[in-house]
Amino acid sequence: MRATTLLNRLLPLPKATIRDVEIVDDRVRVAVRPQRHRMRCPHCDYSTRHRYDTRDVDSSWRHLDLGGRVCVLTLRRRRLRCPEHGVLAEAVDFARPGSGFTRDFEDLVVWLATKTDKSTVSVFCRITWRTVGAMCTRVAAEKLSPDRFTNLVDIGVDEISWRRHHKYLTLISDHDTGTIVWGTEGKSAAALDEFFTDTLPDGAAEQVAAVSMDLGPAYRKSVRAHAPQATICFDPFHVVKLATAALDDVRRRQWQLARTLSDKQIAKTYKGARWALLKNPENLTVKQESTLDALKRHGGALVRAYELKEALRAVFAGDLDADQVHTMLGRWCSWAQRCRIPQFVKVGRTIREHRDGILAAVTRGLANGRHEGLNNKVRLIIRRAYGFHSAENALAMVMLTCGPVTLDLPYHMGTHPHS
Template sequence: MFTAALQLPDPWKVSAVEFRDGADGKSELHIDIAFATGSRFRCPEPKCGEEARPVHDVRERVWRHLNFFQYKAFIHAGVPRVSCPEHGVHAVPVPWARPGSGFTLLFEAMVVELAKSQPVADVARQVGEHDTRSWRFIRHYVDEARLYEDHTGVEAIGIDETSRKGHSYITVVADLTERDVINVTPGKDANTVKEFSLDFMAHNGDPDRVRLVTCDMSLGFAKGIREHLPNAAKVIDKFHVVKHANEAVDKVRKAEARENPLLRRTKYLWLRNEANLTGPQLEVKRNLARRRSKTARACGMRETLQDIYADSAGRAEAEAGFKALCSWMMHSRLEPMKALAHQFRRHW
């Protein structure tokens, strides 16, 4: 039954199955696999023309397999080695695992699938393995898959950085046409864009053909785009523009709340669109706005910014609205809003 379940080809078969106590005291399933006596194997070198040869010797190996119900499962086998007159002594590949791996193909496939939707450390905990071991074979499959990446014709990309709790930044590059991630590189500066361009060329991409790059207002990205994607128009995406505006509004609120306690714990009244506020929340916001608060003025600037995105009929109208908004912010005597206007103008 286990031979059939594992889909073992000749000459392999299950020779023994038993439960044993693991290092943690819990029962584990151990499956012994053997090849038939007198079996012959070909040299594993791809271009070798030698006939199948007798076994030179055997090396015992163990692989972690998919769990059998609630029990960890392990496969044990003596891996045969053959002696080739041309290529020397080589281990024969087994059908259930990659050469050199301590896991079966099915176990690796399960972990890779889980890792698509959650952190590798969480997956490793679920399956009872150390995350460093899991990362080794995940990287193998990622590197293998990337060998077949072809970026010919990619002309529009999006660049964004992310981090976990403010540490270890990585930059993600996506093909905006196909909506596929095409590169992930450590860092978030001009050198990151350089590393992307080198990898891009290694996969048939042409940096000179990239016409559009969307990104945030990072000066490092701006420098990298100028130097390594010379023909690309840089577009600051709306998400990051509004994010910076929200941060500026909240800085105004925090400063004003030191003198006006009514503004405490009202952060999201000013950062959410009014359509997303409840009736009572909207009433509180309007009452505070009637007091001519600095926060209300800053919020009005943020809302004007969103109106420019939503209502402008074309580029000329949007630019005129944007210039007027920056002038308003510069003359507002609200330092966070003035700083935001300076930031916008640096990237205009």
């Protein structure tokens, strides 16, 4: 069998035929030629038989490794003139427009990037991590169906920090499917406005029945403006977070106080107690448990603050109905109001002001933490995407991992187990 015949069978490239193969510098170089007579614009459906000129463009794409070696496809692309996009090199079926990699290679890399860590992907595929970001964006643009916006009823909007230095992303989740359906840069009302006005198809905003969110004013403002019929629900997760932040503030102040009084031993206790206080008791290590016991024996405002935080968490941790939560929350707020810890007096006031929205979240079943798994997954992926150079790339990876999408591996179409 001739080498080119063998390769034509091994690498079934759509609409291209292999004409030559050689090994140069340890790489397999496969020369291909297009089967089509018509040339297609890479950016639209336009096609033509007429070449613009004879100045073909030498192009190459990295393909799946062959026998463990890097494999590169080369092709002289003809030029055409698209009435809309001007003079361009023709599109090829085996690669996405603007990419130096074949579809199969990109599909493999992106599949891996959604499953495993950054260095595994880079080393295994022999590509830089930034390149992976651009691939995620191309694959996401192709695989995400616009249908994901048509039946949104209960949605959640959340901010997540992206890289350090206070950069944020706004993410929209569909509570019914437990997937992320959209995201953008920023965390202002304008970020959410973009979803309602530029992203949702006509009529979709009117169908939204409830939106869960944090207690800040930005997202609420946007929902009131674009989906006034929707019930605003304050996510109990964010309510508990207020108490956790207040507790940490109490601890930090006590630590600073002890330091200024040069009570080094006590200062150290407060510093070391951070996670013992903030973690859920069932997740504490043995050492953290004994730290917590020591603090409790010591008594004082920090212990009362801890008990307040735990009590608030308990309100939402059980399977209580809205009436029960209403009663418990009322009691908690009176307790907070009387506790003489300014941070918690403030939390109590905030909760009273937002009580209707908090109870709405309980009533609509948007409060049971069923998407905690999704949130954890998003955080993991965001950290993995730190090395990408644009928020667009990071968002694409979030969508490919947590969105309504199924990624296929090359040569395994429809046969691998979906996950």
